[in-house]
Amino acid sequence: MMPAAAGGKATSAPIMGRDAEPALFELSSPGRRAASFRTTGVPEWSVDELVPVDHRRSQPAPIAELSERDVVGHFTRLSHRQYSVDLGAYPLGSCTMKYNPKLCDDAAALPGLTDVHPAAPAALTQGWLELLARLEQVLCRITGMHAATLQPPAGAAGELTGLLLMRAWHGEHGGQRRKVVIPDSAHGTNPASVTLGAYETVTVPSDERGLVDVAALRERLDEEVAGIMLTNPNTLGLFEEDIAEIAAAVHEVGGLLYYDGANLNAILGVTRPGDMGFDIVHMNLHKTFAVPHGGGGPGAGPVAVSQRLAPYLPGPRPVVGDDGNYRWEDPPKSIGRVHSWHGNALALARAYAYILANGSDGLRRVAEAAVLNANWLRARLRGVYDLPYDRPNMHEFVASTTSLKKEKGLRALDVAKRLLEEGFHAPTVYFPLIVDEALMIEPTETESLQTLEALGDALERIAGGDIDDARHAPRTTPVRRVDEARAARQLIPTWDARE
Amino acid sequence: MPSYVPHTDAEIAEMLAFVGLSSLDELFEAVPPALRLARGLDIAPGLSEPDTLAVMEGLADRNRRAGRELVCFAGGGAYDHEVPATVRRVAFRSEFVTAYTPYQPEVAQGVLQALFEYQTLLCRLTGMEIANASLYDGASACVEAVNLAVAATGRHTVLLSRGVNPNWRQVLGTYAAGTGHEYVTCDLSGGLTEWRDDAEPAALLVQYPNYLGCLEDLAAARAFADRAGAYLLVAFDPVAAGVLRSPGEFGADVVVGEGQPFGTPLSFGGPYLGVFTCKRDHVRRLPGRLVGETVDADGRRSYVTTLRTREQDIRREKASSNVCTNQTLIAVACAVQLAWLGTSGLHELALRCARGTRYARDALLSIDGVEPLVDAPVFREFAVTTPAAPEVIIERIAEEGYLAGIPLSAEYGERGLLLSVTERRTRDEIDAFVAAFEKVIR
Ligand SMILES: Cc1ncc(COP(=O)(O)O)c(C=O)c1O
Numbered sequence: 001m002m003p004a005a006a007g008g009k010a011t012s013a014p015i016m017g018r019d020a021e022p023a024l025f026e027l028s029s030p031g032r033r034a035a036s037f038r039t040t041g042v043p044e045w046s047v048d049e050l051v052p053v054d055h056r057r058s059q060p061a062p063i064a065e066l067s068e069r070d071v072v073g074h075f076t077r078l079s080h081r082q083y084s085v086d087l088g089a090y091p092l093g094s095c096t097m098k099y100n101p102k103l104c105d106d107a108a109a110l111p112g113l114t115d116v117h118p119a120a121p122a123a124l125t126q127g128w129l130e131l132l133a134r135l136e137q138v139l140c141r142i143t144g145m146h147a148a149t150l151q152p153p154a155g156a157a158g159e160l161t162g163l164l165l166m167r168a169w170h171g172e173h174g175g176q177r178r179k180v181v182i183p184d185s186a187h188g189t190n191p192a193s194v195t196l197g198a199y200e201t202v203t204v205p206s207d208e209r210g211l212v213d214v215a216a217l218r219e220r221l222d223e224e225v226a227g228i229m230l231t232n233p234n235t236l237g238l239f240e241e242d243i244a245e246i247a248a249a250v251h252e253v254g255g256l257l258y259y260d261g262a263n264l265n266a267i268l269g270v271t272r273p274g275d276m277g278f279d280i281v282h283m284n285l286h287k288t289f290a291v292p293h294g295g296g297g298p299g300a301g302p303v304a305v306s307q308r309l310a311p312y313l314p315g316p317r318p319v320v321g322d323d324g325n326y327r328w329e330d331p332p333k334s335i336g337r338v339h340s341w342h343g344n345a346l347a348l349a350r351a352y353a354y355i356l357a358n359g360s361d362g363l364r365r366v367a368e369a370a371v372l373n374a375n376w377l378r379a380r381l382r383g384v385y386d387l388p389y390d391r392p393n394m395h396e397f398v399a400s401t402t403s404l405k406k407e408k409g410l411r412a413l414d415v416a417k418r419l420l421e422e423g424f425h426a427p428t429v430y431f432p433l434i435v436d437e438a439l440m441i442e443p444t445e446t447e448s449l450q451t452l453e454a455l456g457d458a459l460e461r462i463a464g465g466d467i468d469d470a471r472h473a474p475r476t477t478p479v480r481r482v483d484e485a486r487a488a489r490q491l492i493p494t495w496d497a498r499e
Numbered sequence: 500m501p502s503y504v505p506h507t508d509a510e511i512a513e514m515l516a517f518v519g520l521s522s523l524d525e526l527f528e529a530v531p532p533a534l535r536l537a538r539g540l541d542i543a544p545g546l547s548e549p550d551t552l553a554v555m556e557g558l559a560d561r562n563r564r565a566g567r568e569l570v571c572f573a574g575g576g577a578y579d580h581e582v583p584a585t586v587r588r589v590a591f592r593s594e595f596v597t598a599y600t601p602y603q604p605e606v607a608q609g610v611l612q613a614l615f616e617y618q619t620l621l622c623r624l625t626g627m628e629i630a631n632a633s634l635y636d637g638a639s640a641c642v643e644a645v646n647l648a649v650a651a652t653g654r655h656t657v658l659l660s661r662g663v664n665p666n667w668r669q670v671l672g673t674y675a676a677g678t679g680h681e682y683v684t685c686d687l688s689g690g691l692t693e694w695r696d697d698a699e700p701a702a703l704l705v706q707y708p709n710y711l712g713c714l715e716d717l718a719a720a721r722a723f724a725d726r727a728g729a730y731l732l733v734a735f736d737p738v739a740a741g742v743l744r745s746p747g748e749f750g751a752d753v754v755v756g757e758g759q760p761f762g763t764p765l766s767f768g769g770p771y772l773g774v775f776t777c778k779r780d781h782v783r784r785l786p787g788r789l790v791g792e793t794v795d796a797d798g799r800r801s802y803v804t805t806l807r808t809r810e811q812d813i814r815r816e817k818a819s820s821n822v823c824t825n826q827t828l829i830a831v832a833c834a835v836q837l838a839w840l841g842t843s844g845l846h847e848l849a850l851r852c853a854r855g856t857r858y859a860r861d862a863l864l865s866i867d868g869v870e871p872l873v874d875a876p877v878f879r880e881f882a883v884t885t886p887a888a889p890e891v892i893i894e895r896i897a898e899e900g901y902l903a904g905i906p907l908s909a910e911y912g913e914r915g916l917l918l919s920v921t922e923r924r925t926r927d928e929i930d931a932f933v934a935a936f937e938k939v940i941r
Contacts, residue, residue: 020799020800021608021612023612023615023616024616024834024838025616025619032841033841033843033844034583034585034838034839034840034841034844035583035839035840035841035843035844035847035848037581037847037848037851037922038581038922038923038925039925040851040855040922040924040925040926041925041926041927042851042854042855042858042924042925042926042929043854043857043858043926044854045853045854045857047742047850047853050742050850050853050854050857051714051742051743051853051876051878052714052876054718055714055743055744055876056742056743056744057740057741057742057743057744057745058744060741060842060843060845060846061623061624061740061741061745061842061845061846062623062842063620063623063837063838063840063841063842063844063845064838064841064842065841065842065843066838066839066841068585068839071585071589071835071838071839072585072588072589074838075589075590075592075613075831075835075838076589076592078608078609078610078612078613079589079592079594079595079609080594080609081608081609081612082594082595082598082606082607082608082609082610083594083598083603083606083607084593084594084595084596084597084598085597085598086593086594086596086597087594087597090599092599092602095599097599098503099503100597101501101503101548103501103548103551103552105596106552107551107552107555110555110556110559111559111564111566112556112558112559112560112561112562112564113555113558113559113562113766113767114764114765114766115564115565115566115764115765116562116563116564116565116765116766116767117565117571117573117577117579117765117767117902118577118765118766118767118768118769119573119575119577119905120563120565120569120573120902121890121893121894121897123894123897124562124563124569124897124902125562125563125767126561126562127557127558127559127560127561127562128558128562128767130558130561131555131558138542141540141541141542142540142542153635153636153639153769153770153826154635154822154823154824154825155823155824156811156821156822156823156824157635157639157822159821160674160677160821163677164673164674164676164677167676167677168676187812188810188811188812188813188814188815188818188823189811189812189821189823191811191815191816191818192811192814192815192816192818192820192821193821194816195816195817195818195821196646196674196677196678196820196821197677198677198678198679201815201816238529239527239529239530241529241530241531243531243534244531244533244534267530268540269536269539269540270527270530270535270536271527271530271534271535271536272536275534275536276534284824286824290503292596292597293597293598293599293600293824294595294596294598294826294827294828294829294831295595295596295598295599295600295601295607295609295610295613295614295827295828295831296598296599296600296601296610296632296633296788296824296825296826296827296828297600297633297635297770297824297825297826297827297828297829298635298769298770298824298825298826298827298828298829299824301824314673335673335676336669336670336672336673336676337638337666337669337670337673338670338673338674339635339636339638339639339670339768339769340576340636340637340638340639340664340666340667340670340757340768340769340771341576341577341636341666341767341768341769341771342767342768342769343768343769344635344769344770345766345767345768345769345770346766346767346769346770347769347770349555352555353551353552353555355542356543356545356546356551356554356555357501357545357546357547357548357551358502358503358545359542359543359544359545359546360539360540360541360542360543360544360545361539361544361545362501362502362503362544362545363540363542364539364540365502365504366503366504368523368526369504369506369511371526371527372506372511372514372515372518372523372526373514375518375520375526376514376517376518379517379518379519380517392518392526392528392529394529416603417603417605420603420605420606425599425603425606426602426603428602431812445503445504446503446504446505447505448505448506448510449506449510449513449514472796474605474606477605477606478605478606478608479604479605479608479795479797479799479801480605480795480796480797480799481605481795481796482604482605482793482794482795482796482801482802482803483793483794483795483796483801484604484793484803484805486793486794487791487792487793487803487805488791488805488806488807490793491782491791491805491806492791492792492793493618493628493629493630493779493782493789493790493791493805494615494618494619494622494628494629494630495615495616495619496619496622496623497628498792
């Protein structure tokens with residue numbers, strides 16, 4: 001019997017109210033104001049006395065004129081038009097939209113962490129330096145690497161950092177190389193980062209198993225290859241079983257292996273990129289280590305490396321002296337800074353709290369439940385959707401509507417929009433690019449069996465449903481399908497650009 | 500220890516049976532045995548919630564907090580502004596915090612509309628027509644501005660003012676190892692940039708006000724850029740928009756900056772907010788996400804990310820940038836703070852910063868041996884030379900409860916100290932700080 005509240009759905013929430021919220025600027029009333037300031041006793045010079053006329057603004061910059069109540073009401077109503085993990089399941093493949101423990105919010109809000117200037121001397125910020133040094137260490141242990149930088153603020157920034165590390169390495173070991181190999185299933189940031197690292201992307205196809213085609217890879221490997229970027233498990237949710245052979249082949253031609261850690265959640269405590277032969281690893285703390293996504297960011301993308309690459313890491317890094325005091329130090333051959341300060345520090349603090357709370361046992365449990373959930377849901381959808389790679393997967397799997405499209409015109413996009421009506425967030429669609437009408441589903445470990453059952457039932461209803469019904473979905477969301485073509489054709493990027 | 504995995508043992512058994520397995524270990528059959536971790540991770544076992552918080556508090560207690568423990572006169576790209584309760588309570592609602600990138604606009608109107616409003620507000624501050632939905636920080640915004648100018652002009656050299664934040668210049672240098680961009684650093688004279696003739700620069704990059712707090716001559720920079728056929732890129736302090744003419748009024752092509760002052764505490768340097776704005780002509784080269792207004796199937800006003808063909812997930816190796824995850828939540832906090840400040844509040848905030856700066860600068864310069872490093876007019880930050888090494892002053896005065904500022908590197912001269920004053924500093928704090936300063940340099 002299905003429990004009354006079948007878990008993880010957002011159909012009960014006010015989010016589904018459909019009244020539009022006026023723009024901030026429409027709420028403005030001349031003369032209203034919320035702001036107030038500290039009483040300082042500083043002399044009240046006029047702006048004319050303080051700012052030379054050539055630089056002085058003639059009119060104040062127009063913002064809006066609102067009471068505090070207006071501001072709070074406006075953004076609260078906007079929040080009701082927004083789906084979120086706290087509201088319901090978010091099986092967005094590759095994004096690891098797990099529930100993020102509230103404990104981490106409190107940890108990162110400690111005034112002793114938030115109210116610290118990043119340029120304050122190390123002697124006054126010992127707690128922060130120690131936290132960062134300890135986090136570097138646990139991340140190295142989790143990934144099997146030697147040293148890390150916490151500066152990259154997201155995965156893509158970690159990728160570029162990794163590619164610059166490759167450049168620095170090859171520059172000192174036999175000269176620069178031209179190419180970086182990535183699989184055809186790779187995430188778009190990989191090739192985009194390769195270009196910024198001044199390398200040429202060479203694509204290696206996947207074989208019928210959905211894994212890197214090792215023979216095709218060998219054909220592409222030569223002395224011009226600086227390295228390869230892989231995610232393991234890959235974006236199909238499959239473990240690259242030939243990873244040891246791949247690593248040996250790449251190392252044989254003097255190339256380096258880069259691990260895109262977006263899918264690290266699947267292997268926590270099970271295996272480590274370092275043991276697989278990777279030289280450079282980035283982690284998405286906003287996926288694996290419960291930094292919430294914030295509607296698009298901020299995240300954190302630390303990069304860990306093997307011993308031979310440690311001297312090139314970005315600096316400064318926190319190091320501890322014999323006296324137990326921490327100080328900043330630049331690695332001897334550092335590629336330089338990749339962030340204004342020390343990285344997304346509060347996100348790093350959240351991740352550290354998450355790792356402390358879970359510990360070795362908890363992290364292994366995370367991987368087990370994530371993989372169990374994904375396999376359960378794949379088995380549940382067998383016979384409902386196409387499963388182009390219907391074999392044991394890791395934390396996610398890719399389904400497809402190819403047959404349903406042929407049969408009645410149902411596309412992955414329609415499934416996504418219908419699922420929104422059902423109170424769930426949609427899976428990732430049309431990625432990876434190698435699967436037609438792809439639905440990339442990652443339930444994560446924090447969704448219960450009841451939620452998976454409800455999600456499976458909803459997906460089955462959608463597959464069996466009427467195509468017209470699907471084409472008109474969603475109907476119960478704050479807005480219905482939006483006209484994306486018009487947004488691009490008649491660009492309105494700000495309130496002031498409206499007719 | 501807490502577990503955030505909801506499964507009971509009975510459910511695990513049921514689920515394993517459903518997928519045809521008999522143990523959790525069998526889930527990892529695809530991992531070659533030689534690669535499996537035999538003894539698990541070499542990290543401590545999990546802690547309960549209160550025990551975890553106790554560890555975090557222990558670490559937090561070993562930092563000296565800005566505020567009563569350490570009255571902050573440091574800036575340099577990280578400013579000690581007031582964050583109103585409204586921002587903390589509203590921008591950090593869990594609907595904003597725990598959402599992903601708005602890939603499904605029908606259930607993401609909240610974040611999308613907030614970003615649209617953020618884009619509008621930032622354009623009003625900078626005088627530009629397009630703002631993206633955020634980049635990582637001030638440094639990455641500078642990197643992207645340069646990338647845009649290089650791509651648009653087909654030239655590779657950038658005239659870089661020494662008045663640009665040194666950390667940001669370091670990041671530009673790091674990324675240049677990949678992009679191959681060349682930087683010609685232009686020195687300051689009396690606190691203002693002296694542009695050096697280079698045959699064909701792609702762009703000039705200047706900070707306004709600059710790292711030493713000085714008000715650069717943007718009209719001269721624009722004229723120089725025009726003669727060279729180069730873009731004018733301005734790194735702008737958005738707080739300054741309360742009193743200063745916008746870079747857009749001076750004809751800037753791209754205006755970037757650090758948005759931390761609006762809604763984000765010092766946070767040991769992150770997450771901050773990379774502001775990126777430009778003229779409409781450059782929109783096809785815009786890095787990162789852009790939200791646009793449109794309509795839904797029923798003709799109702801809606802918002803959606805747009806011009807997506809610039810982005811990495813579609814354009815891949817030909818994308819305008821590799822950025823994916825950005826700093827959306829910090830952008831939302833910025834929008835909430837600006838809404839709370841309002842038109843008159845922003846003006847007052849900027850004015851209060853300028854007043855505190857004037858008062859503190861005059862008071863410090865009245866000390867024997869403390870001299871202005873440069874004479875150009877400043878807004879909310881200023882540089883002095885000190886009779887003792889600034890590092891020593893900072894260390895000693897910390898014991899009196901003040902963070903005196905940031906030592907300037909030798910590129911700006913000997914014994915330079917950079918100080919900043921925000922609206923939070925009271926006259927009493929400034930007077931006591933100046934008295935302590937006088938004491939520690941003796
Ligand atoms: C497989 C993969 N690689 C890289 C990235 C890029 O990470 P980020 O968005 O943090 O830049 C992502 C996530 O978006 C991803 O899923």
